[in-house]
Amino acid sequence: MSRYDQMSALGLLAPMLVVLLVVAVFPVLYSFWVSLFDLKLTRPHRVPFVWLANYATVFQDPLFWASVWRTTWFTVISVAAIMVIALLAALLLNEEFRGRRFLSAVLLVPWAIPYVANGLMWKWIYDSGYGALNGLLFQLDFIDKYMVWLGDSEKTLALIANAFVWKEVPLATILILVGLKSIPGDLYSAARVDGANVWRRFVHITLPALRPSFMLVLIYEAMMAIRHFDLFFILTEGGPAEASHVLAWEVYVETFRKLSFGTGSALAYIMAILTFLLAFALIRALGKKL
């Protein structure tokens, strides 16, 4: 490439580079910068530089470790449920039957709903006074009085995970379905002639062939779950007590409720590094496929 070509390429890219610098690179670096100061909006005139003290504060906070644990738990049960349900749904949609197209369209609906709308919908479903879940279980005689579902600290995380799974299953299903469709039919014929029954064909042909799809779904959904905030904000605000106080909620509380931007930024950075590591793994996994 000639020097002129290089310069003109740079010139053409420059506007986008400027935009990225302003809206992405600068905020990322700036929030790291902020995380090195004891910045509290409650006393905006005194902002001492404290090196990594904010990080130390965070790591010494038992609430931080509790929220890491809750985030992990939320991620594990969500992703496990997403993978199992999406696999079953994909296997179903991979078969030929009457109404398959209609069912595929219906399955996509949760995907099309924004997170906040999804949260409001589940808030209504879980409501203790007029919620659909209470109504349904009451009419079926599973419960004899309306329950305060989200008020039960043992069930809260699972119920939020349920709403999260409902929203995430469609995309995971499509990713797995694409994997299923790419398996050559001859492999199943060969396995049948080799004496494999339907279960063994699933174990020896389908599951290994779906490995890349599983990896993709696993990493992507884990990233989504670790960072998830919307449902916690709308459904429980971290409650009852601290039953749904996860990492993303901790960042919000620290920054926007306590107005402690220093520790809030430090927390956000810890979370970002976690997701970054997952993103790195995702790109590696995808790179092998492409």
Add this chain to the structure above:
Amino acid sequence: MARIRLESAGKRYPNGFAALESLSLDIRDKEFVVLLGPSGCGKSTTLNLVAGLEELTSGSLYFDDATMNAVPAHRRDVAMVFQSYALYPHKSVYENIAFGLRMRGHPAGEIEKRVRDAARRLEIEPLLERRPHQLSGGQRQRVALGRALVRQPAVFLMDEPLSNLDAALRIAMRAEIKQLHHTMQTTFVYVTHDQAEALTLADRIVVMRDGVIQQIGSPEAIYDRPRNTFVASFLGNPPINYLEGFLREKENQICFARGALSLILPRQYSERLRGQAGRPVKLGLRAEEVDEHSVPRAGETLHGRVSSVLPVGSDQYLGFEVEGSLLFFRVGRDLRHKEGEHVALSVNVNRAQIFDASTGESLLWDGSA
């Protein structure tokens, strides 16, 4: 060991398409039968029915005397080689070959021994730890063969196993498959659209078209005594030549006549063709049935004009215009004719075929294989 019998077998798909109407076929134990036909003729469907990959919608299938209609593929003692090879991509070559034995619960020691034996026989021992994607087309082909033969099945099915190989390898593998049949002493059913493969490998060829068997017979019978023009045209390279004309009788001899051309048909044909003078027929002449060296004799000679000379290395093809029709003959490369030259070619009338001009059925076919 198994004799395979299909009785009035039919296969109709839910969309109404009938791949097979009513097919009856009796394959003897240890026989090598080739199903030959163009794509869509039902040959692969027939193979899949025998394998159990598809179910009959009418008729019956027997292995020896046992009805197999309702027996699923994984309970049949059948092995199959696919055109795509269908190797399990995430398993090593060793595991690919061992898979069928594992699924059938053979003890580990025996599996090891049989896989090693098969690998040695196919000369793929050094490849056992590789994955299919690390192999060449020819090597994959061998693994696919190994996976089938390691099972020592009663029935060995092959669906166009050589069509993905290059020409040289294909001929070498033909010889190996023939050898394999010889040593395995089991029933082979082989599907192909390649007439040369069929002629090389088969004990008997089954020529199919539109789900109907056209003719069953030894390669010689199919080649020398085709039942109709479809069978005649499907075998032979370059394809058989046709001349339309009439039968004529004179002085106790039966002739084929077209314009100024008159060929005396051999005496052994007269029984079947007598008393049909004037009947419109097609004369079938294979490309090699000219004798460029013998002296032309009356009643056995084509007079015409050389329209093209096409050298193909070992031979040359001669485009030859006779009575307004263009015929192609294969002649030796030492024969020098020029384009536009008028020549007389001596014809081997003893091998000429006579078909009905409208139905294409052979008038010489006596119903024997």
